[in-house]
Amino acid sequence: MIVLYTNHASPNSGKVIAVLEELGLPYRRVPVDIAGGEQHGEAFRRLSPNGTVPALVDEETGATLFESSAILLYLADKTGRLLPGAPAARAEVQKWLMFEAANVGAIAGELYHYVLKADDPAPYAIERCRGRLADFAGILDRQLAGREFLCGELSIADFAHHPWAVMFEDFVERPLADYPRLADWSRRLTARAAARAGSSEAVTA
Ligand SMILES: N[C@@H](CCC(=O)N[C@@H](CS)C(=O)NCC(=O)O)C(=O)O
Numbered sequence: 001m002i003v004l005y006t007n008h009a010s011p012n013s014g015k016v017i018a019v020l021e022e023l024g025l026p027y028r029r030v031p032v033d034i035a036g037g038e039q040h041g042e043a044f045r046r047l048s049p050n051g052t053v054p055a056l057v058d059e060e061t062g063a064t065l066f067e068s069s070a071i072l073l074y075l076a077d078k079t080g081r082l083l084p085g086a087p088a089a090r091a092e093v094q095k096w097l098m099f100e101a102a103n104v105g106a107i108a109g110e111l112y113h114y115v116l117k118a119d120d121p122a123p124y125a126i127e128r129c130r131g132r133l134a135d136f137a138g139i140l141d142r143q144l145a146g147r148e149f150l151c152g153e154l155s156i157a158d159f160a161h162h163p164w165a166v167m168f169e170d171f172v173e174r175p176l177a178d179y180p181r182l183a184d185w186s187r188r189l190t191a192r193a194a195a196r197a198g199s200s201e202a203v204t205a
Contacts, residue, residue, distance in 0.1 A: 002027040005047060005055040007034045011163035012068045012105060013054040018159045018198025019072050023079050069101040072156040082156045089151070096143070096150050096157035099136075104164050107132045111171055133164075133172045137179045140165075144181035148188065159198065162189045166199045 004020065004027050006013035020027050032038050032053050039051040048055035048066035055066045058078070065071045073094075076083035084090050111129035114122045140161065143150055150157045165186040168176050176183045189195040 001059050003030055003057045003059065004028070005030045005032050005044070005053055005057075007032050007053045010034070010053050011108070011167065012052070014163045014198035015068050015160050016054045016056065016071050016075075016198075018162065018195045019075050019082065019156060021194035021197045022159065022192065023075060023081055025075065025079070067101070068105075069097050069160060072097065072160060076156050082154065082159075084153070084155075092151045093155045093157050096155075097160050099139075100157070100160040100164075104133070104136050104161060107136070108164050108167070108171060115171075130172045130174075133168070134174060137165075137168060137172070137176075137182055140185075141179035141182040144185050149185070158185075158189060159195065162186065162195050163199055166190070 002020065002025055004013070004016060006017065006029050008031065017029075032044060032055075034053060038044060039048070039053065044055070045051055047057065047064055050066060052066065054068055054071060055064075056071045056074070057064050058074075061078075063074060065074055073083065083093050107129050111126065111133065114125045114129065140150070149155065150161065164171075165176065165182060168174075176186065190199065
């Protein structure tokens with residue numbers, strides 16, 4: 001059985017839930033109380049050294065993983081789905097996956113703290129993050145020209161980016177419709193029950 005350590009308000013966990021659902025893999029959720037600081041405890045840090053959800057243990061193989069992108073790659077490899085095998089096509093998916101991990105998700109995570117968690121207002125940091133996220137939306141919008149999904153076929157890269165598109169208007173305070181291809185793509189993803197299962201994990205973050 002796959003065990004997913006998750007939190008109900010975590011977009012990064014939502015990506016993994018969406019992919020588990022899309023792949024039809026059985027899994028069990030273990031909630032982690034991140035508001036209460038459980039992620040910093042010794043027991044959880046053994047699974048997730050950076051103290052973040054999601055983390056995943058595959059009891060069948062012994063794989064113990066943190067970082068949502070690493071988890072998505074593992075699930076795709078385990079099933080042979082949502083990630084092409086040929087090197088060039090595989091690298092294309094990995095490229096957009098890493099763009100999410102290094103940029104979109106990272107900046108959205110920081111913005112969440114500056115807007116909702118900081119004791120002092122930080123206008124420069126907030127505007128910087130919102131500007132970066134708007135730039136990223138433009139990049140994704142251009143990538144979607146002539147493509148139904150980010151890399152042509154549906155892949156783990158789509159599921160990695162989708163939670164942030166769902167949250168874009170609340171986070172960036174601009175209409176997603178400013179990026180029509182991204183908005184259409186987001187609707188196509190949301191039409192899938194698996195992506196909705198993941199987003200419902202995320203929308204309250
Ligand atoms: N790059 C990481 C980010 C994970 C992350 O920041 N998770 C958040 C919830 S969405 C978390 O666990 N935060 C706990 C904390 O900041 O203490 C990933 O993709 O898994």
